[in-house]
Amino acid sequence: MDLSIKIKNKTLPNPVGVASGTFGYGEEYAPLTDLSKLGAIYTKAVTVEPRPGNPLPRLVETPAGMINSIGLANVGTKGFLEEKIPFLKTLSCPVILNVAGSLEEDYAEVIRRVDFQDAIWGYEVNISCPNVKHGGLAFGTDPVQVERLTSTLRKLTDKPLIMKLTPNVTDITAIARAAEAGGADAVACINTVMGMVVDIHKRKPAIPAGTGGLSGPAIKPVGIAAVYRVSKAVNIPVIGLGGIMNADDAVEYLLAGASALQIGTANFIDPDTSGKVLAGIKKYMREAGFTKISDFHGYF
Amino acid sequence: MKNFKSKILSQKSIALGYMEMKFSWPEDCETPKAGQFLTIKIQEQPIPLLRRPFALSAYNQEEKSASIIYQVRGTGTEILSSMKDGETLDVLSPLGNSFTMPKKKETPLLVAGGIGLGPILYFARELDKAGYSPILVFGCRDKSLIPDLPPLKNGRIQFCTDDGSEGFHGSSVDYLNCLDSSELKNAYVYSCGPTGMLKACHNFAVSKNIPSETAMEEMMACGVGACMGCVVELAEGQEKQYARVCKDGPVFQSRIIKWT
Ligand SMILES: Cc1cc2nc3c(=O)[nH]c(=O)nc-3n(C[C@H](O)[C@H](O)[C@H](O)COP(=O)(O)OP(=O)(O)OC[C@H]3O[C@@H](n4cnc5c(N)ncnc54)[C@H](O)[C@@H]3O)c2cc1C
Ligand SMILES: Cc1cc2nc3c(=O)[nH]c(=O)nc-3n(C[C@H](O)[C@H](O)[C@H](O)COP(=O)(O)O)c2cc1C
Ligand code: FES
Numbered sequence: 389m390d391l392s393i394k395i396k397n398k399t400l401p402n403p404v405g406v407a408s409g410t411f412g413y414g415e416e417y418a419p420l421t422d423l424s425k426l427g428a429i430y431t432k433a434v435t436v437e438p439r440p441g442n443p444l445p446r447l448v449e450t451p452a453g454m455i456n457s458i459g460l461a462n463v464g465t466k467g468f469l470e471e472k473i474p475f476l477k478t479l480s481c482p483v484i485l486n487v488a489g490s491l492e493e494d495y496a497e498v499i500r501r502v503d504f505q506d507a508i509w510g511y512e513v514n515i516s517c518p519n520v521k522h523g524g525l526a527f528g529t530d531p532v533q534v535e536r537l538t539s540t541l542r543k544l545t546d547k548p549l550i551m552k553l554t555p556n557v558t559d560i561t562a563i564a565r566a567a568e569a570g571g572a573d574a575v576a577c578i579n580t581v582m583g584m585v586v587d588i589h590k591r592k593p594a595i596p597a598g599t600g601g602l603s604g605p606a607i608k609p610v611g612i613a614a615v616y617r618v619s620k621a622v623n624i625p626v627i628g629l630g631g632i633m634n635a636d637d638a639v640e641y642l643l644a645g646a647s648a649l650q651i652g653t654a655n656f657i658d659p660d661t662s663g664k665v666l667a668g669i670k671k672y673m674r675e676a677g678f679t680k681i682s683d684f685h686g687y688f
Numbered sequence: 689m690k691n692f693k694s695k696i697l698s699q700k701s702i703a704l705g706y707m708e709m710k711f712s713w714p715e716d717c718e719t720p721k722a723g724q725f726l727t728i729k730i731q732e733q734p735i736p737l738l739r740r741p742f743a744l745s746a747y748n749q750e751e752k753s754a755s756i757i758y759q760v761r762g763t764g765t766e767i768l769s770s771m772k773d774g775e776t777l778d779v780l781s782p783l784g785n786s787f788t789m790p791k792k793k794e795t796p797l798l799v800a801g802g803i804g805l806g807p808i809l810y811f812a813r814e815l816d817k818a819g820y821s822p823i824l825v826f827g828c829r830d831k832s833l834i835p836d837l838p839p840l841k842n843g844r845i846q847f848c849t850d851d852g853s854e855g856f857h858g859s860s861v862d863y864l865n866c867l868d869s870s871e872l873k874n875a876y877v878y879s880c881g882p883t884g885m886l887k888a889c890h891n892f893a894v895s896k897n898i899p900s901e902t903a904m905e906e907m908m909a910c911g912v913g914a915c916m917g918c919v920v921e922l923a924e925g926q927e928k929q930y931a932r933v934c935k936d937g938p939v940f941q942s943r944i945i946k947w948t
Binding site for chain 2: 420447
């Protein structure tokens with residue numbers, strides 16, 4: 389059974405990775421799941437300068453989901469190189485750096501400063517964070533900006549470049565095509581969906597920013613629809629995520645057109661979800677007589 | 689830290705709306721310390737979705753069991769309270785840091801409010817066993833909320849009620865203010881409970897120039913330090929603006945917290 393997925397000139401050993409922002413930089417979950425079995429670790433976003441993040445509370449639970457307003461809290465590029473890379477170097481699974489910024493130049497600066505690190509397999513470019521005022525989402529909603537940013541970053545690295553798309557747009561396929569035109573090697577869909585909870589006792593939004601990013605089972609149908617539409621619109625691999633809790637959810641994404649997957653919020657509930665999902669995908673493949681991941685595709 | 693399955697050994701109500709649950713602790717899991725906590729996956733269905741955090745309130749080495757004290761507040765704790773002896777819990781523990789042992793000559797003043805009782809009780813019993821004379825002050829609204837607690841050997845437990853229906857009439861910090869100066873000379877304050885109470889304990893410690901630690905609570909998603917969701921804001925002059933309750937805490941020196 390061949391579970392590997394090729395992206396540009398590199399191979400992911402299996403389709404099940406862990407999503408950015410839900411797995412730190414790997415270390416926190418090392419006692420709880422076998423990191424060497426992961427298809428990839430997508431790190432917490434890294435920006436040029438360290439970011440303290442948004443005011444609290446930053447989390448609120450919703451029906452079958454949660455809303456976060458972390459605000460890209462992270463150690464910055466220098467902190468990443470000094471504090472996080474040493475551990476990531478010890479891992480055998482691919483490490484994909486999630487890059488964020490406010491300006492095109494910020495994204496470029498992060499990649500310029502870390503690209504020499506062999507421990508970094510590739511990049512996932514976060515053009516879809518709903519929790520910061522400048523950039524992030526603003527990039528990801530405009531095809532012209534997406535194509536320009538992608539082609540700028542393309543010139544800076546030979547490593548795989550994955551653009552992570554937001555569902556908070558009118559037509560996600562237009563954004564995906566722009567990323568492909570700019571030279572992206574894959575797209576990931578979806579980032580969190582904009583959501584809000586009102587505290588009726590305090591008569592104000594439950595989180596200070598008002599709106600935040602909804603994740604978890606509540607957004608799975610949104611993610612599946614995005615993957616289905618995007619995979620028909622582009623010729624590069626589509627990485628699917630959003631609400632995957634178990635192997636059945638993962639198979640849904642694969643049948644809808646995903647080539648690889650990420651487990652996000654589910655890590656919080658069961659830190660070994662990725663291991664269980666991979667085992668479940670293998671079982672499904674055996675029973676269906678599938679020999680490779682691409683056997684999932686093209687059913688509808 | 690381990691994710692394990694545990695059997696519920698017993699559950700009982702200890703005060704109005706408060707339950708104590710005892711459950712098995714695996715042989716190969718480290719001993720939890722006072723102040724540390726666990727998270728429980730309530731059920732397979734995604735509502736409620738997130739694990740629920742609770743502080744350890746006791747640990748029994750011989751029996752290989754641990755306990756929590758919890759308040760029935762919403763869906764998650766309601767489901768938990770309906771679970772029967774012998775049922776299985778999905779536990780992730782021990783998480784977070786723990787209270788620091790005071791110096792030998794110090795008098796530990798342990799202040800608990802509401803669901804803050806669990807970790808304070810655990811620590812009081814540890815200190816009591818270690819030969820300290822802890823004073824555990826538990827404050828609540830009225831006597832219906834006072835749990836039935838076995839006495840300490842060397843230390844004592846003081847109940848305070850807002851309405852005076854039992855114990856000291858007034859808040860736990862009012863009680864601290866009534867202690868005589870000899871008891872406060874080498875005191876060390878430890879607190880866990882509602883934020884207002886924690887702030888008052890901090891102010892009390894500052895006014896008496898005694899050290900103070902506090903166990904904080906924030907909404908959590910991962911519980912292991914990965915999501916940056918459970919932060920508290922730190923006082924000015926600290927190296928960082930925020931600290932994670934689950935990983936850098938839940939116990940902090942109260943002077944490093946920004947009390948608003
Ligand atoms: C470190 C820590 C230790 C705790 N120790 C205890 C304890 O020993 N005993 C006890 O009774 N309670 C404790 N709590 C609070 C306990 O986690 C909540 O009461 C419980 O999660 C409520 O769940 P629910 O589904 O019944 O209520 P819900 O209706 O879902 O929520 C009621 C309130 O509980 C809090 N809450 C809900 N989910 C979480 C979560 N995932 N993380 C943090 N808070 C949440 C929120 O303030 C919410 O408004 C602790 C919390 C933390 C962070
Ligand atoms: C607490 C939290 C923090 C996140 N931080 C990031 C981030 O830094 N960069 C990013 O691209 N996505 C981030 N995400 C989005 C997730 O990677 C993922 O796209 C989203 O949660 C949907 O997947 P899920 O439903 O499986 O969680 C974050 C999500 C959560 C819940
Ligand atoms: S709950 Fe995730 S960092 Fe504390």
